[in-house]
Amino acid sequence: MSGSIRGREIFLQCDDLSLRRASKGLVLETTVATMPITTKSLQRLTPLTVILTVCLLAAPLFPAPMANMDREHLLVHFEMTTQMVAELVHGLSPAQLEYKASPDRWSIREVVSHLAVAEPDYWREIQTALKTAPDMNTKKSAATDADIMWYGIDRVVHTKTGGGHEKVDTYKDLGEALGKFQGLRSTMIDYIKTTNDDLRAHSFGDYGQVIDCWQWMLEISTHAERHIQQIREIKNDPNFPKK
Numbered sequence: 001m002s003g004s005i006r007g008r009e010i011f012l013q014c015d016d017l018s019l020r021r022a023s024k025g026l027v028l029e030t031t032v033a034t035m036p037i038t039t040k041s042l043q044r045l046t047p048l049t050v051i052l053t054v055c056l057l058a059a060p061l062f063p064a065p066m067a068n069m070d071r072e073h074l075l076v077h078f079e080m081t082t083q084m085v086a087e088l089v090h091g092l093s094p095a096q097l098e099y100k101a102s103p104d105r106w107s108i109r110e111v112v113s114h115l116a117v118a119e120p121d122y123w124r125e126i127q128t129a130l131k132t133a134p135d136m137n138t139k140k141s142a143a144t145d146a147d148i149m150w151y152g153i154d155r156v157v158h159t160k161t162g163g164g165h166e167k168v169d170t171y172k173d174l175g176e177a178l179g180k181f182q183g184l185r186s187t188m189i190d191y192i193k194t195t196n197d198d199l200r201a202h203s204f205g206d207y208g209q210v211i212d213c214w215q216w217m218l219e220i221s222t223h224a225e226r227h228i229q230q231i232r233e234i235k236n237d238p239n240f241p242k243k
Helices: 039-043 047-061 068-089 094-098 108-130 145-153 174-194 213-236
Strands: 002-006 009-013 018-021 026-029 035-037
Touching: 068 108, 068 174, 068 213, 094 108, 108 174, 108 213, 145 213, 174 213
Parallel strands: none
Antiparallel strands: 002 009, 009 035, 018 026
8 A cells, every 4th residue: 555645635556455354254355446535535435435444544553463584583493493302302211311411410301391391481471571562662672683593502601590490300201391392382383373463563571681572482492492402412421321
């Protein structure tokens, strides 16, 4: 739609305007040609035309859906880390799952248990943030997208887990922990594929610095990537059981 004002005339140009109410199975389609709207012509407009015109003019006021590139980046990263966790633990023996390089380190089973405990909290937190009014137009993210990506790769700096997410014995069985992790991942991946939420428009600051909700969604996956690196470190330990 494009609009311009020439004297007292407002020109609207719309092509293949489609109003869909898919949830109720209703579809209304119409085509509006380029037309001048004057004071006299407004008097001849039907109520439906007035409603359509108001909706078209008001549309930019509503939040835009997630950009295609943002959606694709999230989807690829979530699918990647979900698959990696499953592949890294597949076929491991009980001795391998419970092996610790030192008493203060986690075992592979504990790492997966941590993910199964932490990600439901992260998911609830982002849902809460998205229920608030969009506010990133008045804020600046404390991190770049590249910073969020690097967080998943760089394990030079180790951080101590807190907030209840350190309760790695919540799931004593790897199969149960992995099932919980994969079940929520399925929900989040479906959300990424289908949502019209504008994650970039909402801020997230539950852990100190403000970032946008798209970045936090990505950080859920890069957080898992950090623990994927951790699992690899455990498996590469020289004393890791052969079987």
